[in-house]
Amino acid sequence: MDRYYSHEDRQLVAVDCVIFGFDDQELKLLLIKRNMEPAKGLWSLPGGFPKKDEGLDQAAERVLSQLTGLKNVYLEQLYAYGDVDRDPGERVVSVAYCSLIKIEDYDKDLVKENNAHWRPVNDLPDLVFDHLVMVEKAMRRLRRRARTQPIGFELLPEKFTMPQLQSLYEAIYQKELDKRNFCKKMLSMRMLDKLDEKDKSTSKKGAFLYRFNPEKYEQLLADGFYFTVDVKTKK
Amino acid sequence: MDRYYSHEDRQLVAVDCVIFGFDDQELKLLLIKRNMEPAKGLWSLPGGFPKKDEGLDQAAERVLSQLTGLKNVYLEQLYAYGDVDRDPGERVVSVAYCSLIKIEDYDKDLVKENNAHWRPVNDLPDLVFDHLVMVEKAMRRLRRRARTQPIGFELLPEKFTMPQLQSLYEAIYQKELDKRNFCKKMLSMRMLDKLDEKDKSTSKKGAFLYRFNPEKYEQLLADGFYFTVDVKTKK
DNA sequence: GCAAAAGTGTTCGGGCTACACCCATGA
């Protein structure tokens, strides 16, 4: 069936994944110390090549699940990078994806096998090729998305406290937020279930646990309201 | 130099362009009636294959300028489409781009040669493959962008009237806007130069012409303000 | 009893929304 385009060049197509995690203090990325050429020994984003019967999205899902053991997590296409010389080995068009995972959920053995490590976004090692460009784009998009869509919860445990949620937003925006206003806004959207349990691991008093409720979020949308978090400067 | 990835499959990579224009009443797309297989006789987005020495962006620029004669116009990558079966002829990864052009500027002869036509976005013909999906994504992004970035001006002549600008936004959002509020908001950002000339083509009184001033826009950003247009429902 | 984190309410101001009338001019 390649009669139509037989005179055109074929190219290598890859997928690379920017995988975010949050460990209660800071945002981290899951990076690989490459043990293969090109750029052996340097750090890179986890990536791979789509198989014959795989679409781009499926390839990214596979890369993610082979590395972390996780499926059905937040995964969104970021951007296609196609400069001729972006990979010094050979021309490769790379489609970057962005994933948000709960950092306590991943498969530690798989990650170790693959020579992958969590590195804080504020202190990244040198990355191969244009992978830093991808990471920066992913950061910008995360900042935009987190303001207008309820995706922050993808980075938190199913049950989380209000201070945890706030600290996540502070890590994403690198800004201190006012806890009264933050809490008020989150609760005003009526999309969180307040549980009876408390998490006492970070304070003597203990903090109530909440759970994101997707049904309530749908109701919010159906009522014509939108998710927004205010991230204006405090001070 | 293909020693590194020699065991991986190569694939066809294409670029397709969603090209928007605005003719004072409605948004339009520049579409091609295909005269080649596959899907001969159907409508499609203008597209092509990157040459050996061309990045994706350059390929999209070339496709756009070969069709319209235009260079240095608004052109932004939209999304990469990589489902295995999206093109029935052969597997093709297509990277879609979105362009905004001033509809009076394009090269009519080139467009005619290429069998391209402007079609209103509200009355599109059937498109090949997943091109409608691309168009819908482009529309959604245009709606988002036009609210928060001064890109509407890319679709208007250099000099335009306030009613023209408003009618553009009404076409993008398919909503009537209040002209007092719209005008107030636009002028409050202090990024438009009001000219002494009037355009008398649509009314006896004539409407003042304005010009977008990029320097003033930069100043707006430098002062910590952002471009926004209010597109809330009028009734 | 004290240190450390959780929790909670009010006031102020800016900006968005709604809304109606006069102006200029060509026919």
Next chain:
DNA sequence: TCATGGGTGTAGCCCGAACACTTTTGC
């Protein structure tokens, strides 16, 4: 003189920003 489209001002309200003290409990 009239019909058509261009142009302008104001009042109310909502939401976001700023801000400080009390509660709980483990040590």
